[in-house]
Amino acid sequence: MSFFKKLKESISNKTAEVTSKFKDGLSKTRDSFVDKVEELILxxxxxxxxxxxxxxxxLIGADVGVNTVLELIEELRKEVKQKKIEDANDLKPILSEKITELLEGENNNSLNIQSGRLNIILFVGVNGVGKTTTIGxxxxxxxxxxxxxxLAAGDTFRAGAIEQLEVWGERVGVEVVKHQAGADPAAVIYDAIQSAKSKNTEVLICDTAGRLHNKVNLMNELNKIFRVIQKEIPDAPHEVLLVLDATTGQNALQQAKLFKETSDVTGIVLTKLDGTAKGGIVVAIRNEMNIPVKFVGLGEKMDxxxxxxxxxFVNAIFGQGFLEEETEANPS
Ligand SMILES: Nc1nc2c(ncn2[C@@H]2O[C@H](COP(=O)(O)OP(=O)(O)OP(=O)(O)O)[C@@H](O)[C@H]2O)c(=O)[nH]1
Ligand SMILES: [Mg+2]
Structure with missing residues (x-):
């Protein structure tokens, strides 16, 4: 087999793998949402x-969010009028196309990692959303x-948080910088930066505590971490990733608004999409927050x-039936 053929095959295998991960992870959303749309059309x-x-x-039931749903329906109405569509079945490809458009936006999903410098990624988010797991x-x-x-074990607050990060570190073969439980998180991150500098590390990922019962404390703690990082590396952190739990629905949107007010969030990671039938929350977040969704969590394992x-995402939700019709409608 020629080199190019092999390369092509490996790329297409990779694409199929990613497609099936999305499909598996979003099966709950697909089953509930698409079944309801199909039933409505019938x-x-x-x-x-x-x-x-x-x-x-x-759409509201799938957590797409009221504002986004109203926008989406308005778009559909326009399209239906313009194309003089009467048959409900013909709306399916348009619906998936419109949702894709909402999700695509102009944002760049890739991480701001550059070679030749120490890249710092800070994870923030309330407790239990999946920060530590996502870092792993x-x-x-x-x-x-x-x-x-x-990795920097910047959650010195929750019992067991440091050990949890260490387990991930061992699992994936990455070193963890830590202090004792209860230590100052900013000091841990300071040490981690020194260690990263001395080892020529490319990416330092910092965990933080997620307590929200005291919003002011949490924000003060994050501000201190920011100051320490910026004193060492003025243009860092290069990414501030806000982790949101998809199963919390509209609450996730509220958290995004809160964190956006207090820190420069550069991207969102939406976890536990595999555990919810309401994957529409991605559309709401993407449309209402103006922060790119950079990653999604589709399970608890490292892959x-x-x-x-x-x-x-849209293909995984709407499945083959929708897709085929779409291809027929737009045979480009
Ligand atoms: N099904 C599923 N579970 C997930 C996913 N991401 C995280 N979890 C689980 O969610 C739980 C909480 O995850 P953590 O990573 O500990 O969350 P955290 O934000 O670090 O929590 P705190 O340290 O308490 O602030 C764990 O049981 C994870 O296995 C995901 O994408 N899918
Ligand atoms: Mg944690």
Whole structure:
């Protein structure tokens, strides 16, 4: 087999692998959301006011968010009018196309990692959303891309948090800089930066505590961490990733607003999409927050972190039936 053929095959295997990860991870959303849309189309057949109202309800039920749903329905109405569509079945490819458009935006999903410098990624988010787990998965991903990674155990607050990060460190073969429980998180991160500098580390990923019961404390702590990082490396942190738990629905949107007010969040990681039928939250966050969703968590294992991709996401949700019709409608 020629080199190019092999390369092509390996790329297409990789694409198929990613597609199936998205499909598996989003099966709950697909089963509930698409079944409801299919049922509505079968029941109504024609597009009328009641059809839009029912569709609105299904979308809101999938956590797409009221504002986004209203926008989406407005877009659909325009398209239906313009293309003189009557049959409800013909709306399916348009619906998936519009959702893809909302998700694509102009944002760049890739991480701001540059070679030849120490890149610092800070993870923030309330407790239990999946920060530490995502750090483990991301460390694994970056390491398998050949990058030298170091972790900082900046959650000195929650019992067991340091050990949890160490377990991930061992699992993926990455070193962890830590202090004792209860130590100053900013001091841990300071030490981690010194260690990273001395080892020529490419990426330092910092964990933080997620206590929200005292919002002012949490924000003060994060501010102190920012100051320490910036004193050492003025243009860092290069990424501030806010982790949100998809199963918390509209609450996740509230958290995003809160963190956006207090820190310069550069990207969102939406975890536990595998555990919810309401994957529409991605659309709400993407549309209402103006912060790119950079990764999605589709399970608890180290391979279950995927770069967010609007097309893969929509394809995984709408499945083959929708897709085939779309290809027929746009045979480009
Ligand atoms: N199903 C599923 N579970 C996940 C995912 N991401 C994280 N989890 C689980 O969510 C739980 C909490 O994850 P942690 O990583 O400890 O969350 P955290 O934000 O670090 O929590 P604190 O340290 O308490 O602030 C763990 O049981 C993880 O295995 C995901 O994408 N899918
Ligand atoms: Mg944690």
């Amino acid at each position: 029941r109504k057949k024609k597009i009328d006011e009641e059809f839009y109202e029912d569709l609105e309800e299904i 998965k991301l460390a694994h991903k970056l390491k398998s891309e050949g990058k030298q990674v170091l 279950d972190l995927q770069e967010f991709d609007a097309n893969q």
